Amino acid sequence: MVLNGKDTCDKVIELALSQGVDYIEARYEQYMNNQFILKNGTPELGAFDRTSGIGVRVLVEGAMGFTSFNVYTQDYVENAVKQVLKLTRASARLRKQPIIFSEEKASEGKYKVGALKSPADTSPEEKMDLLFTIDKSISNLPIPFRIVMLMDTIRAIYLITSDGSKIESEIPSLNFFGILTAVDPNRGAMEQASYSKGATGGYEWIDKWDLTNFLSTEAEILSKVAAKAQECPKGELDFVVGPNVCGLIAHENCGHPSEADRILGREAAQAGESYLNVDKLGEQIGSEYVTIIDDPTISGSYGFYKFDSEGVKARPRYLIKKGIFTEMLHNRESAGFLGTSSTGAARNSAYNREPIPRMANTYISNGDFGFDEIFEDIKLGIYMKNFSEWNIDDRRFQSRYVGREAYLIKDGELSSTLIRRPVLETTTPGLFSAIDGATKILEFDAAMCGKGDPMQGAPVWHGGPEGTRIRSIVVR
Amino acid sequence: MDSEQTNTLTLDEIIDKSMQYLEKTNPDDIIVYGSDEIRFQLRFSKNDIIVSKRWANVQAGFFYVKDKKIATTDISDISSMEAVYKSLDELITFGKAIPPKDDYGGIAKGPFQYKKLSGLYDPDIVNFHEKAVDQVEEGLNAAIDHGAKHSAGILVWGYSRSKIKTNNDVEFKTLNSSFEFLIRSFLEPTESGQGLSVGRMLNSLNTQQAGQTAGEIAFQSKGGRKGEPGKYDALLSPTVVADIVGATIRGANPFSIDIGRSWLKDKIGDKVASEKFTAYDDATVPNGIRSRFADIEGVPSQQTTLFENGVLKGLIHNTSTAKKLGTTTTSNAGLIIPSNTNILIEPGIFTFEELIRESKKPTILVTSNWYTRTTNAAEGIFSTIPRDGMFLIENGEIQRPIRELRITDTFPNLVKNISAIQNKTRQIKWWLEVTIPTFAPAMLIEGVNFTTGTK
Structure with a gap:
């Protein structure tokens, strides 16, 4: 994933320092999110977001300000910084003592978390098929209510601070979430559970989690709890x-x-x-x-x-x-x-x-x-x-x-x-x-x-x- | 880099051109929406402002259905139509990968006539940042004047313009404003009170009153000791009612019922609550934070009766969920999941002071709560933790502050055992605990179970 917005971050640092701030950090973040949902075996939707933006934090006159925006024209950025500085300076009168950040060693570095099966290289069809396979493993159990979801993300960040840190990172992650409700009609008992799996990396985690087996085993146990728990x-x-x-x-x-x-x-x-x-x-x-x-x-x-x-x-x-x-x-x-x-x-x-x-x-x-x-x-x-x-x-x-x-x-x-x-x-x-x-x-x-x-x-x-x-x- | 991001496009252009682009693929349904929002926040703690925030966000979103295959996306790169078209191409491709949703029932067919709703936008909010610090200071001072040592909270305000267009003859623009003031005041760490002021029109913002309420409750909670677990009548403040009585009202949602997150399955027409209990979803209420003149499908807003004299009358719906259940939309789209606008609970006949006097049995007054979780939402089994001032009432009078108790009960029990309701409501919305604006009165509820830690 190619980062945009780095130049804007660098320019914001210069701009804010020229306006008398004591500290400033700027981050540009970019996200690729995908989400798939099955409700009681029926596909509800597939969704994706491709969003990005810049967040800026400043210390000025002992007070702290934060602003964010996702439009990078010069006027827009200058106005965002100007407005937050104005509000932050106005708020400084309601502070008894100035905010001071701890001194820390400046860091510079770039890192990228690897994925054997990156979310970016796995097709939506394949992701949807995986979810169907997972869901199918519990479809014959007494689970009248169920919802299962797969969500993947790639988050790329460029961070720069006025005291010398500059970090670039890219972290993919995968999350499975489900809610199951088991019912025992004989006993009139009902049990509900939510399940979450998450990790940094990609779709290789589906196998590591043995998700199909995991969910069907959990569903069977939940059914037993409804039927037999004392x-x-x-x-x-x-x-x-x-x-x-x-x-x-x-x-x-x-x-x-x-x-x-x-x-x-x-x-x-x-x-x-x-x-x-x-x-x-x-x-x-x-x-x-x-x-x-x-x-x-x-x-x-x-x-x-x-x-x-x-x-x-x-x-x-x-x-x-x-x-x-x-x-x-x-x-x-x-x-x-x-x-x-x-x-x-x-x-x-x-x-x-x-x-x-x-x-x-x-x-x-x-x-x-x-x-x-x-x-x-x-x-x-x-x-x-x-x-x-x-x-x-x-x-x-x-x-x-x-x-x-x-x-x-x-x-x-x-x-x-x-x-x-x-x-x-x-x-x-x-x-x-x-x-x-x-x-x-x-x-x-x-x-x-x-x-x-x-x-x-x-x-x-x-x-x-x-x-x-x-x-x-x-x-x- | 960003030099090519000119951002000279207007929302109108983006929406109109996107609609034309997507229509070429002969889809079932399209909804295109865009918004441009500015929000601010002053956050304070220990009587100091700790951070001042300003957010600016321009975004476009697309709901695209072809052959009952549903795909959605939100994008933020709207710097050029080329960038937008690239996302739309991905949406079209993405949509092909999604299997059809056989019970999908489409979106509403326009055009519609809209009633003019007042009180959605206050133009003074654009320059409110000039006065915001003073407003926070007034709230903080009021809390101190009424007994607090220090307070924490937020003042948030903002405005947005948005446009929605569908391929079913719907097109409209809106202007919105809103604010939220939350203050929590303390004497000691376990002696606290909360105050709120939320709405859309600035003339209803009252930071001073919220600060006074927080300060007074904190002061009254001074010296509280651990309460005894057991069954009590409970006098719940509007803040608490909005959360744990509101949970039943929010459960009148077909999606929640389908996934087992509501206890109202197959209960339409049943008497499920006290006959004193009547509640609505209402997107037309003045100053309601989620008031609007239409939902995202373009269906004109309405008041929908959900509970009437304890009987579940119906659910909130979008066009698709309504069709599946053989009814009509209630203007609560939510593209996939119907969503509440503002919840209104019908007030009763008692003043708050009368509710205290009505409490003849040992009663616990709960002013605020948090962390409501369910063991099983399909049965409504839950617990929640009172926080801030909590008081034991005996023989119709507040006797003393208490603490460290938990409400451990069921949502059905709560609504069945409502015995008296305050004669006025307040709009409640705060943090994660009450996210749907709820106009709630205080309620007296019989036989509520309170537990506590055993070690």
Whole structure:
């Protein structure tokens, strides 16, 4: 894909600097998106977008401004910059202290994520055929409602900053999403589930995910849950959660509250704040078995990047290490405010969105138990393999995870008895302090993380061990 | 590079020439639409403006159906007709790859007569950026004056012009404006309140009132302690009603029903809610953020009764979904998925103070909520998290602030157990929680289940 708009970015940098800004960055982004949807086996549509635009962020008189546009004539660009500078300067009077970005080493580089079967080289016919094949694998099961989608993207970015960073990247990605509803007419029971797969790369992932087999297996399990799952026992139970639940816990109960902009109140009116604060850095907030890492450098991951949206080199972030809160997710704004360095967590979802601290791929690290071993000393418990419903309060203090595929653990063994909708409703400190072991093998799921206003959907992985043990949870 | 991007084309030219180009392929249906939009945002936190934003976006979109094969695209490179034609060629080729949608029912046949709707566009919005910082300051000061220590939020405003043309004798242009002020005020991290002011005409923007509301709720929530889980009557503010009662209204959509994301399957004509419950989709309501004089097929806007005295009367439709179900469009296209315009819930007879006094049993007043998720949308099983001020009412009086409770119930239960409704509505729209503008009253709902963390 050939980038356009680089010259405009370079000119915008010169223009804004000549008008007295302290800092400016400009990015040109270009997208090739394709989307295919089947509803109950019927093609709803095929859609594609070929869009591009430029986003510009400035610091002037201690205030921050952002503008975006997709018309590149000189008058249009000059007017866009002029107007945002005017508004930003006017807003400076409502600031008690100037915004200062952290000092970071300037980066220059070009990179392109490879794809064995690039979305650009795979025909719409082939993509539609793939979706039909996937859908057909569940068409004879008792799934009266189903929707399946394939979405591919190639995102190309040119970023230039006034302090010397210049990064070019091209990242293809693929996403499968489906919602299935299983019904057992005899019992009158119904279960619903959504499934998401995502990765950077191309259509080679369809085979890696073994998507046809994956979806038909999941549909069969969902049907079984509707037909056979028994009521969850009440009282104090031990839980073992699968990677799907564990990853969501890592994301919701640790990743989001570690975002420095939330901690500083920047998201307070929308996604909320955090139960963590700067003073808690270095404090024990979970058991020694809890280590949670956010790592954008995992090859093929849905949240992969080499340089963040401010040109800072990506690296793994150890948010919680052996139960101790060790690191926040910073962009240059939050790091500058706290007098520290960026952790390379700035992401913007599109050219018309500002870079803010985000997760990439967040996971609870593995332990050393074998899969069967993790259940051995549990007298009565639940293995919650994955979830259906979840939510968490806006300080990330109190969360709820409702199991979808869940089994009874009895007398040290995982049984085949399906349990209907077990509920893990706890505080975050209560949850993290109750973890006392995990298995060896890690797995990841894909999701689209939401934050920002306007919304910025960021592709992420979240994951964890096949089994993470959580002690003494009261089920009501 | 960009030197060839002259951008001298007008939306009219792009749309007219694109239509001519696509018509040569003898398609079933074409809709071409284009828009030119400017939006601004002032975002604030801890009483400071943290970023000022301006977005400019010019875009064209195409809906193309040939032999019931449906393809759509949005493009932003409209610098020359050559660039547009290149995208149209790709659309035509792309469309051939899509299998036919056998139950596709076409788009509306024009021409139509349109009623003049006032209140869609306020010309003063073009220069509103001159006053916007002052408006934010007024909201922040009002919050502080009413007890808040600090506030966060956004003021967003903008305007757009757009044009829609179909190959079925529909062609029209629109001018739109809108604004949204959201403020959340705090004393301590767990003591907060929210205020809103949203609309299209600037004379209805009241940042001061929104700031006052946020500040007052934050102040009243001071010293709140963890509430006890259990069944309570719930007094839901318009903000909460718009989300979790609105979920049932938004479920009156054939697409949602088809994919199991609504609990209203096969329920048209059934009494599914309290007889006090009447709700509409209405694209003609003055100041409604999604008000318009026609949908994207060109069908003139209307008020559609969805629920009347608790009975599900019908669903929203575009031409195609209506044909499939043997009814007529409700002017809710949505090219593929019918989409709500503004939701209106019929007000009741009680003032808000009377609703509090009506609450004889232990009742929880929920002023705001977020993160509503379903275990199974086809049954309406959900939970949501109250945030900001939440209060225990006993014997008709607010007793004390409480926190850390979750509403864990079903949408059918909520609408069946509506016992009293406020006598006025407010337009609600905020962030991800309420994206469809909803004119909602407060509601008293009996026997709502509240849960909390057990560890």
